Amino acid sequence: MSRIIRxxxxxxxxxxxxxxxxxxxxxxxxxxxQLDADPGKVILSMMNVVLMVVPLVSIVFASIHFYNSYEFIELMIAQPVNRKSVFMGQYFAVASSLSLALLTGAGLPMPFYGITPAGIALLYTGILLTWVFVSLAFLSAVLTRDKAKAIGVALLFWFYFSLIYDGLILWVMYSFMDYPLEKVTLALVSLNPVDLARIILLLQLDISALMGYTGAFYKAFFGSSAGILFSAGVLVLWVVLPVWLSLRIFMRKDL
Amino acid sequence: MVLPGRYTGNNIKIAKPLTLIGVDFPVLDGEGKHQIFTVAAGNVTITGFELTNTGISSVKDLAGVEAIGADYLRIFNNRFIGTYFGVHVANTKACVIEKNFFRANERKEYETGNGIHLWQCSDAVIRNNYITRHRDGIYFEFVTRSLIEHNLCVNNMRYGLHFMFSHQDEYRNNVFSKNGAGVAVMYTHNVKMEYNKFEQNEGNSVFGLLLKDISDSEVKHNTFIKNTMAVYLEGVSRTRFEGNNFKLNGYGIRLQANCDANTFTQNNFLSNTFDLATNGTLVLNNIDGNYWDKYQGYDLNQDQIGDVPYRPVNLYSMVVERVPAAVFLWRSFMVFLLDRAEKALPVITPENLKDNYPRMKPYDYRSSA
Known part of the structure; x- marks a missing residue:
């Protein structure tokens, strides 16, 4: 498998x-x-890049790549190599190369302008999001044989997690605003990796505004070691589950 | 004159004009039971003492120095360490409290009194004091024509400065930092607050400066940094906010709709999460001529004034006002889109609450502050 990854x-x-x-x-x-002297504001603008562009690029590139290497995959499977290592090899190679691109692209300028905890959090969440969305891309790729359809599904994933889901949550919160919603929203957040990443970053940036009751609740939760483990765990789950599912489909699939 | 040493003070009563000078800070110990000085005469001066360990009582306000009807009282260069109330003055004209150090023992809020407590006084001067760990740093009730300047109120349990019904007072160059609930000013008219610094008053229902039922006052050249809510206004009228710096606050200004005829001008709003929030659509205040770092307009004639009015009220701050839990969607793409739509076509946010002459560049107040 390591040779395929390489x-x-x-x-x-x-x-x-x-x-x-x-x-x-x-x-x-x-x-x-260069444009802004305040590193806090820079991280804020970069947060938009990490939350929007990174998932989009990851999911689109990964699904296109999967179809472009379809022939390579078929050739490899014709050899005495098991399917699992072919598939996982592809997965690790795509995810780690995109992570490397993010790390150099966003991380390289940081030492020049000062490394902040928010900057580290930014890279950390960016890399996790890359892995999550590559997983989702592979899932959408194995679901269908048609390349255009798979890219459509991938884009739908992206739309859903960055836009539609938040709209639904807001609607739910408006409908149930008379009830205490803190714990419910915490559960809802876990169902969206983009939201989870955004909150991890927000707690590094907008401390003052988040210090209201809800903010204090989130900070108490995500600031504690249990919360850090929880958020990391949920994100890892978001990486592992789609890959595991798509591997299962791939193993049984008639290529 | 009192020489150095340790004296157990048991409610020393001063009933005639007298000057008491401590040499090298003699310690007056109330043994956890008693009040230390009770002053009941005019023209008394107390200086150079360390007053410590007064008793705690919820019936009597035991203090380091209690003064009633002590006109021209002067208290300077003392240390108040572990007193219940530090200085408690009532019915007094023209007292001066200067260069004192106050530190209460770390207790619960109800087990500690106020650092400087003035009740029904006038023409008082409170200058260069350092007050920490008390309930309220400085407490004024019915105190008129007084001056509070160059004081430092840090880490007090409740308010750094708390005053009610205290008209025609001036507050200058004070620093209020990390207090339980910031600074509260209530039921007062003709107050001047200038060159003060309010910082790091963080937490739920915590304010840098809380103004309630204030009128005809001035808040000028103050700095607000890292407060959950820098200024909260309720029932405030005819008050002028000029030349203040709001930086890195959760809310810059939270303006309840029952405020009227206030003017906000030449203020800087920098890196606040929400610059201005309000709870209604009725607009009776003027906010022209401020600098808002979120302003995105242009300036064609280069007169440093933006050509497009700026609406500082953020749609999402109205949403959060109604559904506090919604704050966690802040800065998501969807909220950004909603906000843009609202900016283009105001539906929920008050349409007339706008700065008609937003500045393109921040005002430079560093030289003056």
Whole structure:
């Protein structure tokens, strides 16, 4: 499996797309640091990049990549290699190359302008989100044979988690505003990796505003070691579950 | 003159004009039971003592120095360590409390008194004191024409400064930091608050500055940093807010709709989560001519005044007002879209609450503060 990871990894790093992605992140991060003297505000703008662009790029690139290497996968499976290592090899190679791009693109400028806890949190959540969305992309890729359909499903995932889900939550909260909602929202947040990542970052940034009752509740929860374990655990679950599901489908699939 | 040493003070009564000077801070110990000084005459001066261990009583306000009807009282260069009330003055004209240090024992809120407590006084001067761990740092009730300046109120249990029915007072160059609930000013008219600093008053229902039923007052050149709610106004009228800096607060200004004829001008709003929040659509206040760092308009004629009015009330702050739990969706893409839509076409936010002359660049107050 490690040999497959290595081949695919180098193969992806050579493609123009990942290089563009890295350069885009590098350019925007440097530009943001140049435009604004306040590192807090820079992290805030970069938070939008991490919460919007990183999931989008991860999910679209991963699903396109999967279809582009369909022939390679078929060839590999014809060899005496088991399906699991082919599939997982692909997965690890894609996820780690995108993480590497994020780490260099967004992380490289940081030492020049000062490393802050918020910056570290930003990279940490960005990398976790990359893995989550690559997982979701692989799931959408194994669900259907049609490339366009799979990309559509992938985009739907992205839309759902970044936009639709929050709208639904807001609607639920408005309908049940007479009830204490803190614990309920905590559960609802866990069902969306993007929200979870945003709250981890918000607690690093908007401390004052979040200090109201709800904010204090969240801070008490996510600030405690149990909360940190919980949020990391849930995000890891968001990585593992789709991969496990898609691996199961892939193992039984007639290619 | 009193020489250094340790004296157990059991309610020393001073009934005639007298000057008491402590040499090298002699300690007057109330043994956890008694009050230390009771002053009942004019022209008394107390300086250079360390007063400690007064008793705690919820019936009598035991104090380091209690003064009733002590006109021209002067208390300076003393240390009040572990007193219940520090200085408790009533019915007194022209007292001066200067350069004292107050530190209460760490107890629960109801087990500690106020640092400087004035009741029905006038023309008082309170200057250069350091007050910490008391219930209220400085407490005024029915105190008129007085001056509070250069004091430092840190880590008090309740309010750094708390005053009610105290007209025509001035507060200058004080620092109120990390107090339980910030600073509260209530039922007062003609107050001037200038060059004060309110910082890190954080928590639920905690304010940098709480103004309730205030009128004809001035709040100028103050700095508000990292407060959950920098200024909270309720029933405030004809008050002028000018040249203040609001930085890194949760809410810059929270303006209840029952405030009227107030003016906010030449203030800086920098990196606050919500600059201005309100609870109604009725607008009776003027907010022209401030700098808002979230302003995105343009300035074609280059006169440093933005050509498009700015509406500082954020749609989402209205949502959070109604559903506090919704704060966790803050900064999500959907909220951003809602906000943009609302900015283009105000439906929920008060349409007339806007700055018609927003400044393009922040005012520079660093030289003056």
């Amino acid at each position: 081949y695919v990894f180098y193969d992806i790093l050579r493609t123009r797309f990942v290089i563009f992605y890295t350069l885009f992140l590098l350019g925007s991060t440097f530009a943001l640091f």
